[in-house]
Amino acid sequence: MKTFCSFLFLVLFSAGARAQETADILIKNGRILDGTGNSWRYGDVAIKNGKIIKLGNCAGITASKTIDAANMIISPGFIDVHTHIEGDEQKNPTANNFIMDGVTTVVTGNCGASRLDIKRYFEQLDSTRLSINVATLIGHNDVRKSVMGTANRKPTEEEMQRMEGIVDQAMKDGAVGLSTGLIYIPGTYAGTDEIVRLAKVAARYKGVYASHMRDEGDSVTQAIDEALLIGREAHLPVEISHFKLSGQQNWGRSKETVAMIVKAREEGIDVTIDQYPYTASSTSLSTLLPDEILADGADSIKARLQRPEVREYVYQYIKGKLKKRKLKHLSYAYVAYFKADTTYNGKNIEEINRLKGRKHKIKQEAETVMDMMEAGGAGMVFHGMSDEDVKRIMQYPFNMFACDASIRIFNQGAPHPRGYGTNARVLSKYVRDEKVLSLEEAVRRMTSLPAQKFGLKDRGILKEGMAADILVFDEKQVRDLSTYDQPHAYSVGFQYVIVNGQLVVENGQHLGTRNGMTLKNEMTMPATVKSF
Secondary structure (H helix, E strand, O other): OHHHHHHHHHHHHHHHHHHOOEEEEEEEEEEEOOOOOOOOEEEEEEEEOOEEEEEEOOOOOEEEEEEEOOOOEEEEOEEEOOEOOOOOOOOOOOOHHHHOOOEEEEEEOOOOOOOOOHHHHHHHHHHHOOOOEEEEOEEHHHHHHHHHOOOOOOOOHHHHHHHHHHHHHHHHOOOOEEEEEOOOOOHHHOOHHHHHHHHHHHHOOOOEEEEEOOOOOOOHHHHHHHHHHHHHHHOOOEEEOOOOOOOHHHOOOHHHHHHHHHHHHHOOOOEEEEEOOOOEEEEEHHHHOOHHHHOOOHHHHHHHHOOHHHHHHHHHHHHHHHHHHOOOOOOOEEEEEOOOOHHHOOOEHHHHHHHOOOOOOHHHHHHHHHHHHHOOOOEEEEEOOOHHHHHHHHOOOOEEEOOOEOOOOOOOOOOOOHHHHHHHHHHHHHHHHOOOOOHHHHHHHHOHHHHHHOOOOOOOOOOOOOEOOEEEEOOOOOEOOOOOOOOOOOOEOEEEEEEOOEEEEEOOEEOOOOOOOEOOOOOOOOOOOOOO
16 A cells, blocks of 8 residues: 555656746747658647657646747758858848748858858857857868969968868867868869868868869869869868859750759768758859959959959850850859949849940940959859759758858848858748648758768757757648849748747747857767778
8 A cells, every 4th residue: 555655646746847847938839840751640849948848748847938839830940051240240141031041050160161261250259149050061172272372273282281271170179061162263273183182171171072073064064073072082072062064055954964963872972962942043244254354353363454454364254154054245244242332233234335325236245344353352152053952952862951041231232142041042932832742841851861961960850858949830821922123022921930949939920039059060079981
């Protein structure tokens, strides 16, 4: 009898303890998409001290804040693996364009451009405290520039070792991998062997090799081969950035390029891709010029462009580009931001050339491009991809969504709409309207897949013990409002956004909460790397 009473007491005590369990936030009555790709299920989520403490039936748990998620989806916060936030953190630490599009974590340092002192960068971020979490890559272009400037040559062995030392220190300080921008100066001057040596350093710390490849147009297959070769030789995972086909002459080639990625994975190469769901790209005006004109810095560029024979050479180069695209004018090239004259923002080169009173000829449009380069260059939006290719690439299962954008400063310039609406556009246009993907699959691509790829171990899945980066959104109402003509517009439909256990968005309104963290590569000591 005594034993029975003791047992009954323990049962009642345990039941009472459970009944008195408390949480900081309790999300009830939602449809849980846990990020794995599994179908949704009804349930609750309890959050305490920045972590998920209970998932499913949370009866008996009380909370300081209760959210009714009836008729809405509960998912992990989205992870954007390709961003460029450096320089805008202080201007807009609330990162509204990301948060309002469901993004709670970003990976920056892409396309070979990053801060060099990763330790100091993380300290600055920790001091500023953004609304989003931040991980970073170490950028090859900035590493090379710090050692060699913009010289168009191979590094000496001493220079190579200095670059390896910078990458090694960056990985020790928490970088998640090495990035390249092989279409940009000075990355375009680097040989494959140089990248392999630096990638091997990142591989010792279980890092990723993320690449803006050497070409995304006519020579795209050769560029893919190079990225795969680097991964194979350096023995590290490969991420091919903003996977696409540029130029009308290349439309339809996604059948060929996606097949290359499928084949590489079958061979054992850990390669994934990312994509923005638009048919226009965004990059620098300088990409319209030959690489050799851009060597050795701004003063050298200006000096070259003052020579008539160089201007003729550039004109012929631009003319050749247009001929390949089967176009007669630079009507596809729109100015996103031109510091020297902001009235150019939102206009294409053809329009700007005519506004300047010049002849409606490609030669004069090339002159306008060169004049703008001499005035400091410009950020651009280039139209020239096929929606069919976008859809075909989107259907590849090891493809993530990424905006390739900065923290937007509202109403500044005429930027690409991807900086405001990438995830909402996928969920509205390609999931809800066109049914290219299922909702479960789209959320997996935005959450657990990027977390796995970049080693963000406590993110990307709704599971007890994981960090509480969580969205509550209406799948029928979520949509992107940002357009090419009116880019400065936040996405709608994300009713609640939680970052590290704190509400950042409530009822669709940003609260100003800045609870983001820096996310570091945990492999701070070199590891033995196995070959594929």
